Amino acid sequence: MNWIIILVVLTGLVVLRRFKLGMLAWLGVWWFAALVFVRFGFDVAVPMSVVKLYMGIVSLGLMAYVLSDRNRLKQVQEPLVALLTERSHAVLLGVIALAIPSAVAANIYFGMTAPAKPPVFGRTVHPAPPTELNVFDKEFDLVSLDNPYRHLEEAEPEEFATRVAHGREVYYENCFYCHGDLLAGDGMFIHGLNPIPTNFQDQGTLPILQESFVFWRITKGAPGLPEEGGPWASAMPAWEKFLNEDEVWDVILFIYDFTGARPRARHEVDH
Amino acid sequence: MKKKKLLLFIGPLLLFIVSGLAIKSAFFVDGKLAYRSPAAEQGERWTPREQALEDEAAATEKANREKPYEEAEYRAFPVVGSRVAIWVVSQLHLLFAAFVLAVPMFALTIEFIGYKTGDKRYDDLAYEFTKLLSVSFSLTAAFGAGLTFMLIALYPKFTNYLAHVFSPTFLPYVLLFFAEAGFLYSYYYGWGKFSARVHLFLGLMLNVVGTCIMLIANAWLTFMSTPSGISESGAVISTWEAVSNYTWMPINIHRVIANVAFGGSIAGAYAAYKFLSAKTDEERAHYDWMGYIGNFVAIAGLLPLPFAGYYLASEIYAFSQTMGLTMMGGAFSWLFIIQAVLIGNLFLFANWYLWLGMGRIEGAERFRPFIKYLLIVVTLCFMVWATPRSILATVEEVQAMGGSSHPILGFLGVMSAKNTAVNILILTTYISFLLYRRSGKIPTVSWAKMGNRIQFGIFVAAASIVIFYGVYGYFVEAAVRIKFSVPQVMSVLLAMILVTIIDVLLMRNAKSTETRWGKISPISQYVLIMLAVTFTWIMGLMGYLRSGLRQHWHVYGVIRDTSPDAFTPTLGFATQVVSVTVILFFALISFVFWLAGLSGKKVTAAVEPNPTLPAAQGLRPVGFEAPATSSVATTSGGHQAKAGSSPDSGGSVQ
Numbered sequence: 073m074n075w076i077i078i079l080v081v082l083t084g085l086v087v088l089r090r091f092k093l094g095m096l097a098w099l100g101v102w103w104f105a106a107l108v109f110v111r112f113g114f115d116v117a118v119p120m121s122v123v124k125l126y127m128g129i130v131s132l133g134l135m136a137y138v139l140s141d142r143n144r145l146k147q148v149q150e151p152l153v154a155l156l157t158e159r160s161h162a163v164l165l166g167v168i169a170l171a172i173p174s175a176v177a178a179n180i181y182f183g184m185t186a187p188a189k190p191p192v193f194g195r196t197v198h199p200a201p202p203t204e205l206n207v208f209d210k211e212f213d214l215v216s217l218d219n220p221y222r223h224l225e226e227a228e229p230e231e232f233a234t235r236v237a238h239g240r241e242v243y244y245e246n247c248f249y250c251h252g253d254l255l256a257g258d259g260m261f262i263h264g265l266n267p268i269p270t271n272f273q274d275q276g277t278l279p280i281l282q283e284s285f286v287f288w289r290i291t292k293g294a295p296g297l298p299e300e301g302g303p304w305a306s307a308m309p310a311w312e313k314f315l316n317e318d319e320v321w322d323v324i325l326f327i328y329d330f331t332g333a334r335p336r337a338r339h340e341v342d343h
Numbered sequence: 344m345k346k347k348k349l350l351l352f353i354g355p356l357l358l359f360i361v362s363g364l365a366i367k368s369a370f371f372v373d374g375k376l377a378y379r380s381p382a383a384e385q386g387e388r389w390t391p392r393e394q395a396l397e398d399e400a401a402a403t404e405k406a407n408r409e410k411p412y413e414e415a416e417y418r419a420f421p422v423v424g425s426r427v428a429i430w431v432v433s434q435l436h437l438l439f440a441a442f443v444l445a446v447p448m449f450a451l452t453i454e455f456i457g458y459k460t461g462d463k464r465y466d467d468l469a470y471e472f473t474k475l476l477s478v479s480f481s482l483t484a485a486f487g488a489g490l491t492f493m494l495i496a497l498y499p500k501f502t503n504y505l506a507h508v509f510s511p512t513f514l515p516y517v518l519l520f521f522a523e524a525g526f527l528y529s530y531y532y533g534w535g536k537f538s539a540r541v542h543l544f545l546g547l548m549l550n551v552v553g554t555c556i557m558l559i560a561n562a563w564l565t566f567m568s569t570p571s572g573i574s575e576s577g578a579v580i581s582t583w584e585a586v587s588n589y590t591w592m593p594i595n596i597h598r599v600i601a602n603v604a605f606g607g608s609i610a611g612a613y614a615a616y617k618f619l620s621a622k623t624d625e626e627r628a629h630y631d632w633m634g635y636i637g638n639f640v641a642i643a644g645l646l647p648l649p650f651a652g653y654y655l656a657s658e659i660y661a662f663s664q665t666m667g668l669t670m671m672g673g674a675f676s677w678l679f680i681i682q683a684v685l686i687g688n689l690f691l692f693a694n695w696y697l698w699l700g701m702g703r704i705e706g707a708e709r710f711r712p713f714i715k716y717l718l719i720v721v722t723l724c725f726m727v728w729a730t731p732r733s734i735l736a737t738v739e740e741v742q743a744m745g746g747s748s749h750p751i752l753g754f755l756g757v758m759s760a761k762n763t764a765v766n767i768l769i770l771t772t773y774i775s776f777l778l779y780r781r782s783g784k785i786p787t788v789s790w791a792k793m794g795n796r797i798q799f800g801i802f803v804a805a806a807s808i809v810i811f812y813g814v815y816g817y818f819v820e821a822a823v824r825i826k827f828s829v830p831q832v833m834s835v836l837l838a839m840i841l842v843t844i845i846d847v848l849l850m851r852n853a854k855s856t857e858t859r860w861g862k863i864s865p866i867s868q869y870v871l872i873m874l875a876v877t878f879t880w881i882m883g884l885m886g887y888l889r890s891g892l893r894q895h896w897h898v899y900g901v902i903r904d905t906s907p908d909a910f911t912p913t914l915g916f917a918t919q920v921v922s923v924t925v926i927l928f929f930a931l932i933s934f935v936f937w938l939a940g941l942s943g944k945k946v947t948a949a950v951e952p953n954p955t956l957p958a959a960q961g962l963r964p965v966g967f968e969a970p971a972t973s974s975v976a977t978t979s980g981g982h983q984a985k986a987g988s989s990p991d992s993g994g995s996v997q
């Protein structure tokens with residue numbers, strides 16, 4: 073949260089209360105305040121797609137506010153009608169009449185001169201896994217597959233700890249270049265990569281996945297992604313060629329252990 | 344006048360004859376001028392070409408005689424292809440079916456209220472809703488027949504398979520359908536001609552039979568997504584298992600509720616259309632009231648829908664993680680952003696209509712300041728509800744966020760936040776409704792202040808519980824978190840029930856201010872129409888979701904789709920098909936409304952205001968207050984009319 077911006081917006085709103093603004097002006101103020109808040113109120117910028125979504129909702133809300141009461145509607149209509157009909161507003165009207173095409177022109181100018189960027193794409197981060205997985209010369213049923221060493225966590229904590237330690241070695245020998253020292257997806261290779269390596273500290277990855285899913289992703293890597301995981305190739309290697317089965321299960325134990333995440337439980341539904 | 348008609352007839356006839364002659368003579372001249380080969384001119388009849396033609400004809404005849412019979416797997420539909428054709432027809436069938444199933448539910452309820460309170464206006468209203476049914480029923484059947492023929496023609500092999508599994512359900516379906524027709528028409532045409540109880544019974548049976556029909560049809564389509572009761576190769580083991588597959592019950596529940604909400608919103612749109620085209624104040628008052636009740640039904644259905652939806656989703660997950668992930672995280676995750684926006688809109692519209700409704704009540708001014716806060720809550724919850732899980736972002740934005748989810752907004756994209764938002768939305772909508780109800784009444788009981796405080800306290804408690812579990816949800820694992828939605832829902836439900844009870848007690852003998860039905864701002868009527876369109880659109884979109892989840896299967900995991908359409912259409916394409924379907928539906932339903940309007944035309948005389956029966960007042964249920972002046976009477980006599988006891992019963996029919 074960018075508290076300075078938020079404070080500025082709030083003070084601005086409070087200060088404006090002292091002036092006698094009309095309904096129309098307030099609408100503009102609220103809308104603008106919401107925009108500033110959504111756009112600049114966060115330390116990490118909110119992606120434009122979400123800003124647009126939010127501002128659309130805010131606009132709808134403001135519209136509902138005005139249109140849900142006759143008096144408010146009148147208060148908004150009156151200055152607009154006055155602007156269009158009264159002589160005293162002629163200059164303002166002229167300015168607005170010029171401003172609209174200028175804004176369009178500016179928009180086109182900036183659109184044409186902006187540096188070329190790859191298009192925004194909606195990559196599906198967690199595409200549906202296949203139901204079966206052929207790897208290490210075996211067939212795994214991904215629907216019922218579990219980490220064979222997960223039960224050690226309670227049954228034999230010591231054995232579990234050595235497994236995790238082994239997983240740690242695997243991780244720092246193979247994965248940290250991309251997934252980072254602290255598993256935050258900021259390894260030294262990341263600058264050239266798109267999509268960027270997964271940040272395992274993110275609540276939206278490991279905790280919502282079952283270990284069978286992670287097993288599939290590690291063994292098959294980017295080449296194993298279905299189409300919707302595209303459109304561009306991810307750099308995630310297919311580790312089945314470099315690691316054996318135990319190493320994969322151990323590194324899974326490690327990444328869950330290190331981030332403190334629990335794998336998504338498979339919920340049994342009686343039927 | 345007569346001459347004109349004659350001209351109209353003779354003109355085209357002459358034109359026809361003259362053009363016929365012209366064509367004939369053209370052929371004649373053409374025949375004279377045509378080029379003939381020298382051989383033909385010499386009278387030689389035989390040419391190699393003719394020999395070839397003869398041979399060809401013989402060969403074709405032989406081939407025809409020996410043509411082997413082959414079972415077709417698929418046949419193509421011209422221009423748009425089989426899939427789109429089936430898609431549109433089945434969606435239209437579904438929309439009309441939903442309407443036909445839903446309307447009797449609340450028509451019967453309203454009729455029952457009329458019966459209990461002895462207030463004829465309810466009876467009239469129920470009749471007016473029922474009037475919309477008969478044409479819709481025929482259209483539903485027509486689309487149903489169309490769908491069946493198209494399935495047989497375009498997907499013969501697959502249809503055959505469905506018949507293999509479900510043929511035992513076909514006969515009951517047909518019989519129920521006959522029963523439905525019988526009950527529907529006797530309910531409609533028998534209005535005022537049977538005794539009240541017999542008529543109510545007919546209405547009840549209409550509902551029971553209609554629901555049973557839906558249950559059977561739901562079995563077929565849920566089986567396609569989550570089959571059970573069959574062997575690995577697809578042979579039936581148990582028809583009952585196939586019927587009661589994983590998603591059958593969840594879809595039954597979700598659909599019944601959604602249908603009621605949808606039916607209410609469509610009836611509301613009908614009232615809005617009538618309101619906007621009304622000529623007299625009486626008509627306006629009547630349709631304002633009808634629209635209000637339509638909206639009331641729609642909201643009542645809307646509130647429990649999210650929970651039914653989550654139940655459905657969790658059963659889909661339970662059936663197959665792959666399917667669950669395809670739905671929520673995979674190819675369809677973008678669809679849910681659209682769905683969330685649409686559902687948010689539904690809530691906003693519903694609240695908005697209630698706020699506008701306060702405009703027709705004297706003394707509502709005192710509640711106006713609250714609207715601002717309700718609106719803020721609705722908007723904020725809407726934003727949370729619509730926050731996407733995986734965000735559409737440029738490379739730089741992704742890099743800045745350090746992952747596909749935003750460090751702060753990421754918290755809003757998950758289940759805990761959404762559940763909380765939707766619960767608060769429901770609570771807020773309920774508060775809007777309560778304020779609306781309140782605005783026309785001034786309590787006279789001695790403990791009025793206390794009662795208000797208790798109600799307020801209950802709301803605060805419920806909201807706190809919801810928010811507490813919402814926040815707590817971040818600190819526990821997914822399996823536990825899912826269970827948190829239960830106390831959240833329960834506290835909201837309990838709050839609504841308790842507050843309603845207190846409110847009924849509080850409003851005993853309350854002074855009523857005047858409700859000026861018909862004096863609502865016309866904007867509200869457009870809100871009603873938007874509500875109906877949004878609902879219809881969501882239904883289309885979710886139909887695409889349910890079918891799309893099967894991907895390249897007819898029956899998931901059992902019968903593969905090997906047709907040229909064995910791919911999931913893109914979301915963009917789907918929205919186009921859905922939009923076209925929605926437009927078609929509204930064109931057809933407008934036709935239905937127009938027809939329904941014709942049948943009511945005969946009667947125009949407004950009825951004298953009904954002296955409200957004092958004894959009935961206490962019985963009047965929450966939210967169904969009738970306008971003080973009645974309205975356009977309908978052709979129905981109504982129960983009271985038949986009894987002939989009330990002063991206004993006769994005379995309305997000219």
Ligand code: HEM
Pocket residue numbers: 437441594597598601602605645648649650651652653655656686689878881882883885886888889
């Ligand atoms: C406020 C929340 C919701 C509303 C207003 C809503 C509304 C609707 C409506 C109107 C339909 C069409 C019903 C019909 O065809 O008869 C529908 C169907 C469906 N809904 Fe929901 N829904 C909500 C929540 C959800 C949720 C949370 C999910 C799952 C994640 C969901 C999943 C579905 C599915 C899969 C269908 C297709 C069922 C079918 O047509 O066979 N819904 N919903």
